Amino acid sequence: MTSVPGPGSCPATLPVPRELPREQIILHVDMDSFYASVEVRRRSELRNKPVVIGADPKGGRGRGVVCTCSYEARAFGIRSAMPVSQAYVLCPQAVFLPPDFDLYSRVSAEIMDLLRSLGYRFLQVSIDEAFLDISPCGSYGSAAVLAGRIQEMITCRFGLTCSVGVAPGKTVAKIASDHKKPCGLTVVEPQGVRQFLEPMPVRKIPGVGKKSEAQLLELGIRTVGDLAAHDIQTLIGRFGRSAVSLQVLARGTDTGELEEYNGVKSVSRETTFEADTDDPDLLSATLEALADAVHRNLAEESLRFRTVTVKIRYQGFQTRTKSRSLSRFTDSKDPIRTCSKTLLHEMNDGRKVRLIGIRLSSFEKQDPYQMTLGV
Numbered sequence: 001m002t003s004v005p006g007p008g009s010c011p012a013t014l015p016v017p018r019e020l021p022r023e024q025i026i027l028h029v030d031m032d033s034f035y036a037s038v039e040v041r042r043r044s045e046l047r048n049k050p051v052v053i054g055a056d057p058k059g060g061r062g063r064g065v066v067c068t069c070s071y072e073a074r075a076f077g078i079r080s081a082m083p084v085s086q087a088y089v090l091c092p093q094a095v096f097l098p099p100d101f102d103l104y105s106r107v108s109a110e111i112m113d114l115l116r117s118l119g120y121r122f123l124q125v126s127i128d129e130a131f132l133d134i135s136p137c138g139s140y141g142s143a144a145v146l147a148g149r150i151q152e153m154i155t156c157r158f159g160l161t162c163s164v165g166v167a168p169g170k171t172v173a174k175i176a177s178d179h180k181k182p183c184g185l186t187v188v189e190p191q192g193v194r195q196f197l198e199p200m201p202v203r204k205i206p207g208v209g210k211k212s213e214a215q216l217l218e219l220g221i222r223t224v225g226d227l228a229a230h231d232i233q234t235l236i237g238r239f240g241r242s243a244v245s246l247q248v249l250a251r252g253t254d255t256g257e258l259e260e261y262n263g264v265k266s267v268s269r270e271t272t273f274e275a276d277t278d279d280p281d282l283l284s285a286t287l288e289a290l291a292d293a294v295h296r297n298l299a300e301e302s303l304r305f306r307t308v309t310v311k312i313r314y315q316g317f318q319t320r321t322k323s324r325s326l327s328r329f330t331d332s333k334d335p336i337r338t339c340s341k342t343l344l345h346e347m348n349d350g351r352k353v354r355l356i357g358i359r360l361s362s363f364e365k366q367d368p369y370q371m372t373l374g375v
Ligand code: TTP
Pocket: 030, 031, 032, 033, 034, 035, 036, 066, 067, 068, 069, 080, 081, 127, 128, 181, 182, 327, 328
């Protein structure tokens, strides 16, 4: 096993800086085809095959969407969020597997523990990606060595591959990790940021989706370079104040610090029924009301969450809780409703219920990196 240097112990051959460097160096790790790779790891007969994680396609008539797929399946045009029925048309011979969220959450937690244990400032941003502030490495040469060792270590320890980007800020590091997937390593030094970003389509900027892309195109903005150079007043006129942060991202000048969110730890609401109940309609309506309430709190605090927990107390006071972590942070209500319904369904064994509750946790504050154009 390769040992990965911590901030105070860069490899012996590498210079240890005498003082903290002025410019930060940010590393972004993103696992390759994460859910699919975890499945391939436990069933080696799936290696090198097109594997799609999503509900059963039922001969092309199945419902549901693709969570992700192996790179072999991507060669057929299959992508995340595509209906499984469409994926089936593109590649009927692919192996379609239902997602095993509990397994992916466990593997993710182990990977994140490893990354956190390296001792750098750390920020997890989704189930399979995290940032490290590796500024103490002192130079991009040392940073590249560290990045390669992190990749080796993840492969050795977990039998999974990841891609890594290293850059002076979070957004550029994230775009860099996506640049040469899978197993990619892209290092963008400060003087190379503009050259790296300028030719990219605007969609590469995190937060710019299909709709924003179309709106930008109406202004003749196709590349990140076009966006960086565009008149800011015109952009503000079209998109409002969020245009300022968007242009900062396009210019690669967002060098905000990495901060793990340390504020509110959880937002929760629970209800005790006047009389113990097993009425599914009452349980479902109560859960909806609780989802509304926690969602309102979330919005008041300007937070995005990743983990939903449902608590159920049965007649006789026995209490159970069950949690599920989403693949990425969100501030929308729908995942609270769907996830809490699934969890309640999984725990409800037909006994009468005295109390139910919903708790949200694993937060991050909204920040420009997650910014969208609000369209
Ligand atoms: P991603 O990192 O976006 O995708 P990925 O790891 O599968 O592939 P890549 O090599 O391009 O990084 O997302 C991480 C996991 O989140 C992914 O394995 C499954 C889940 N996910 C969904 O469930 N739905 C989605 O729409 C996306 C994009 C991801």
